[in-house]
Amino acid sequence: MSMIEFHNVQKYYGDFHALHDINLTIDAGETVVLIGPSGSGKSTLIRTVNGLERIQEGQLIVNGQDLANRKTDMNRIRKNVGMVFQHFNLYANKTILENIMLAPRLVLKRPEEENKKIAMDMLDRVGLADQAPKMPAQLSGGQQQRIAIARSLAMRPKALLFDEPTSALDPEMIDDVLNVMKDIARDSSMTMLVVTHEMGFAREVANRVVFMADGHILEDDTKEKFFDGQPSNERARQFLSKIITH
Amino acid sequence: MIAIFHNYGGLLLQGFGQTLLCSIIALLFSLIIGSMFAIFEVTPVKSLRVIARVYIEVFRNIPLLVITMFFYVVIPMFVTKISGFAAGTVGLTIYTSAFIAETVRSGIQSVDPGQMEGARANGLSWWQAMRHIVLPQAFRYVIPPLGNQFINLVKNSSVLAFVAGFDLMYQGNVIASDSLNTMTTYVVIGILYLIITLPLSYWMRYLEKKLA
Numbered sequence: 001m002s003m004i005e006f007h008n009v010q011k012y013y014g015d016f017h018a019l020h021d022i023n024l025t026i027d028a029g030e031t032v033v034l035i036g037p038s039g040s041g042k043s044t045l046i047r048t049v050n051g052l053e054r055i056q057e058g059q060l061i062v063n064g065q066d067l068a069n070r071k072t073d074m075n076r077i078r079k080n081v082g083m084v085f086q087h088f089n090l091y092a093n094k095t096i097l098e099n100i101m102l103a104p105r106l107v108l109k110r111p112e113e114e115n116k117k118i119a120m121d122m123l124d125r126v127g128l129a130d131q132a133p134k135m136p137a138q139l140s141g142g143q144q145q146r147i148a149i150a151r152s153l154a155m156r157p158k159a160l161l162f163d164e165p166t167s168a169l170d171p172e173m174i175d176d177v178l179n180v181m182k183d184i185a186r187d188s189s190m191t192m193l194v195v196t197h198e199m200g201f202a203r204e205v206a207n208r209v210v211f212m213a214d215g216h217i218l219e220d221d222t223k224e225k226f227f228d229g230q231p232s233n234e235r236a237r238q239f240l241s242k243i244i245t246h
Numbered sequence: 247m248i249a250i251f252h253n254y255g256g257l258l259l260q261g262f263g264q265t266l267l268c269s270i271i272a273l274l275f276s277l278i279i280g281s282m283f284a285i286f287e288v289t290p291v292k293s294l295r296v297i298a299r300v301y302i303e304v305f306r307n308i309p310l311l312v313i314t315m316f317f318y319v320v321i322p323m324f325v326t327k328i329s330g331f332a333a334g335t336v337g338l339t340i341y342t343s344a345f346i347a348e349t350v351r352s353g354i355q356s357v358d359p360g361q362m363e364g365a366r367a368n369g370l371s372w373w374q375a376m377r378h379i380v381l382p383q384a385f386r387y388v389i390p391p392l393g394n395q396f397i398n399l400v401k402n403s404s405v406l407a408f409v410a411g412f413d414l415m416y417q418g419n420v421i422a423s424d425s426l427n428t429m430t431t432y433v434v435i436g437i438l439y440l441i442i443t444l445p446l447s448y449w450m451r452y453l454e455k456k457l458a
Contacts, residue, residue: 050367052363052366052367074366075369075370075371078366078367078368078369079369082367082368083367083368085360085363085364085367087360088360088364089358089360089361089363089364089367090364091361091364091365091378091379092358092361092383093379093382093383093386094379102368102370102378103365103368103369103370106369106370106374106378107368107369107370107374108369148364151368152368155368155369
């Protein structure tokens with residue numbers, strides 16, 4: 001069953017054509033890694049999936065609802081589709097525990113006791129249960145990003161979007177975050193769309209690799225074909241050789 | 247100076263009370279109305295943004311005295327009789343709320359947009375995100391400029407003197423012309439204003455430190 005379907009999606013910023021005739025289907029439980037040079041539209045694409053960016057043409061079906069339809073309730077989509085950002089975006093005025101409990105309380109009306117139990121379970125899952133009473137600013141970037149993942153997981157989403165989750169982190173923090181993400185990816189029920197340049201992550205847990213440039217999807221391969229064979233697209237081959245040698 | 251207090255104690259006390267009462271009412275309501283228009287200014291709803299823009303630009307750019315006179319003179323002509331105190335307090339509230347709206351809006355806009363985006367992506371509605379995440383952070387930023395607005399508000403309450411609001415300034419004028427001791431009278435009036443504004447300014451500074 002497909003979780004996310006793009007059909008001939010177009011997105012413009014004024015005259016700028018940010019997404020060019022996007023066709024992409026992601027099945028439930030799949031992990032898809034989205035790569036491409038900066039300005040290629042990969043962040044724009046991932047942000048359309050939970051309605052942070054609106055599309056102008058085409059059809060975008062997420063969890064059975066069409067996001068091109070103005071009447072679609074975005075909050076209902078976002079209950080089922082979590083997002084992790086490059087800069088974490090933890091609530092600066094709330095403790096770690098409150099960061100995780102707030103949305104389930106307000107949006108899902110989850111009872112307080114159950115809410116706290118789930119929040120602590122999620123903190124445990126990302127290895128940070130002892131940080132619960134702290135404020136976000138007291139944590140390192142890598143810890144904050146793991147909290148952000150726990151916050152998304154606490155909503156019990158069907159899909160998770162990751163927009164360059166390790167790009168703002170110090171190198172020694174990256175593995176902690178990637179390990180948490182790999183752990184989620186191995187859970188066969190979670191659909192993941194990940195914008196990243198961490199090819200080790202892609203090699204290990206991705207089902208497919210999608211390459212974008214200038215707002216087009218140029219390559220959509222299985223992991224095996226992308227890494228072991230050769231991408232058929234010339235730009236994708238060049239890009240791959242650059243990030244692998246680095 | 248003691249003679250002024252001795253001979254005109256009742257008038258001074260009444261003036262002080264009226265000024266304090268007007269300031270408290272205007273402060274409370276201008277904070278509520280100002281915050282409301284600040285939120286209107288940043289909503290995704292265009293009509294609310296337009297309403298807020300018009301309100302703020304109109305009342306921020308007309309002298310307080312003109313707004314107050316409007317309520318004191320024009321409203322009774324068409325609607326209902328209104329006391330000088332009421333006209334002055336309403337005028338002061340509306341005038342100050344326009345400045346508070348601008349102050350709070352700048353606070354909201356200085357909160358990292360990632361906070362709103364993170365909250366929306368987490369499933370919160372725009373209003374939930376505003377109320378639980380953005381506004382608490384915005385108010386923390388704007389305590390110092392809000393303190394300035396509050397102090398200005400107390401001082402601007404002297405507009406009541408023009409519409410027979412029986413406030414400190416009004417009683418000061420009465421006492422000065424009765425006692426003919428102009429200098430001492432206005433020194434006393436100044437001190438009485440300080441008794442309101444200095445604690446207010448220290449309280450705002452305390453809040454700023456406590457919440458920072």
